[in-house]
Amino acid sequence: MVNLIPKKEKKKMIMGFRLRLVTLFLLTFDFCILIALVVLLPSYFLSVTKNSLANAKLETQKLDPSLASEELAVIEDINKKLDLVENAEKNKFLPSVNVINAILLKKRPDIKITEISYQNDTRGKKIGVTGTAPSREVLLLFRLALESSPAFKSVDLPISNFVKGSNIQFYLNLIPSEK
Structure with missing residues (x-):
């Protein structure tokens, strides 16, 4: 088949085709940018x-x-x-396990200890024990047991603790021995 279109016309047609292709590409690119902006x-x-x-x-x-x-x-x-x-x-002056164990080991089963407090001031170190005892005799035995312990230098049980005959609320002052 013979091509009857002159070369100049043929080049113009190819150039027009390429321009339309570039225009289509640019329009598609612009449309994508517009969608991206909207999104x-x-x-x-x-x-x-x-x-x-x-x-x-x-x-x-x-x-x-x-x-x-x-x-x-x-x-x-x-x-x-x-x-x-x-x-x-x-x-x-951290109350040592030895002192607490000494108190608990000497405690009779019927004595209930409710509080153990510690003081360390200029007068010295002091341990306070508060609790209840069922009778005067049991409280006295507890004090004697603590006095016999080498962990304590002195045990002070105020006489006012013995006023009541039963269910005695007591407070003991203990001074630990220096070790």
């Missing part, structure tokens, strides 16, 4: 709004000194408690 704009506006709200909240918190003072008070309180724990080794 991404709500997310962008949402992000910008959240960012501005967060910045506004941050500014109001910077201006509110009450929150900072409350937080500082909590931090100082925690630091004081940590210092107490760290300095406990330095003070070294």
Whole structure:
């Protein structure tokens, strides 16, 4: 088959075809960009709004000194408690297991101990034991048992503890022996 179209016309047709192809490609690309913008704009506006709200909240918190003072008070309180724990080794009057065991081993089954307290001040170390005893005799036997223990230097049982005949609420002052 013979081509009857002259070469100039043929080149113009090829050039027109290429221009239409490029135009179609650019229109498709523009359409894709338009769809991407429509899809991404709500997310962008949402992000910008959240960012501005967060910045506004941050500014109001910077201006509110009450929150900072409350937080500082909590931090100082925690630091004081940590210092107490760290300095406990330095003070070294930690009620030892030996002292507590000595009290509990000498305790008769019918005596109920409700509290064991510890004091360490300028006058010395002192242990207080509070509880109930069913009778005067049982309380006296408990005191004698504690006095015989080498863990205690002295045992003080006030005479006022013996006023009641039964169900006696007692308080013992114990001074631990230095070991």
